[in-house]
Amino acid sequence: DAKTTQPPSMDCAEGRAANLPCNHSTISGNEYVYWYRQIHSQGPQYIIHGLKNNETNEMASLIITEDRKSSTLILPHATLRDTAVYYCIVRTQTGANNLFFGTGTRLTVIP
Amino acid sequence: GAGVSQSPSNKVTEKGKDVELRCDPISGHTALYWYRQSLGQGLEFLIYFQGNSAPDKSGLPSDRFSAERTGGSVSTLTIQRTQQEDSAVYLCASSPDRGGDTQYFGPGTRLTVL
Numbered sequence: 001d002a003k004t005t006q007p008p009s010m011d012c013a014e015g016r017a018a019n020l021p022c023n024h025s026t027i028s029g030n031e032y033v034y035w036y037r038q039i040h041s042q043g044p045q046y047i048i049h050g051l052k053n054n055e056t057n058e059m060a061s062l063i064i065t066e067d068r069k070s071s072t073l074i075l076p077h078a079t080l081r082d083t084a085v086y087y088c089i090v091r092t093q094t095g096a097n098n099l100f101f102g103t104g105t106r107l108t109v110i111p
Numbered sequence: 112g113a114g115v116s117q118s119p120s121n122k123v124t125e126k127g128k129d130v131e132l133r134c135d136p137i138s139g140h141t142a143l144y145w146y147r148q149s150l151g152q153g154l155e156f157l158i159y160f161q162g163n164s165a166p167d168k169s170g171l172p173s174d175r176f177s178a179e180r181t182g183g184s185v186s187t188l189t190i191q192r193t194q195q196e197d198s199a200v201y202l203c204a205s206s207p208d209r210g211g212d213t214q215y216f217g218p219g220t221r222l223t224v225l
Binding site for chain 1 (some may be wrong): 113115144146153154156159170197202204212213214215218219
């Protein structure tokens with residue numbers, strides 16, 4: 001799976017949009033972009049994934065650049081409960097691909 | 112619906128003892144993973160089950176670690192003769208079909224070996 005690069009930490013004011021970037025310049029054509037998060041002392045939680053089109057669900061939006069070399073996860077109205085480590089992963093959807101979480105971005109939502 | 116459940120949530124054991132950790136995947140999910148996560152670290156893959164196929168055991172760190180999945184549902188991870196370095200959070204995940212599908216995680220079992 002392609003490697004990803006994320007900033008180690010970010011702060012966001014409560015109620016504002018949190019925009020978390022991810023670089024994946026070596027992504028290949030059949031690799032999807034996945035986002036997970038891990039709140040302290042909990043198991044990882046799936047957020048969203050996409051291939052090349054922008055995606056939106058009840059949790060977040062995913063914006064993927066046209067060249068697919070980077071993406072941004074958007075939490076439209078961050079709450080204190082969104083404080084977590086956010087992981088960007090690129091992977092294919094075939095085979096037994098176990099997940100590899102890098103260091104992620106530690107998002108702190110500030111009251 | 113019900114998510115992935117794991118038990119116990121916490122386990123404290125003495126060095127040298129055997130432990131069993133249980134995972135109940137989401138009903139109908141055919142793929143099941145075990146990972147472990149040491150404090151402040153990323154996920155370490157341990158083992159993967161897919162349907163009736165032979166499991167992928169490539170991540171098991173030693174022969175003290177083994178896992179079973181009975182009836183294609185519940186899985187048990189067994190650690191024999193535990194060592195202090197086995198202390199970690201053990202996470203189970205399941206996915207609907209192929210291993211490459213989205214994985215849904217349980218809350219984990221925190222294992223402490225004294």
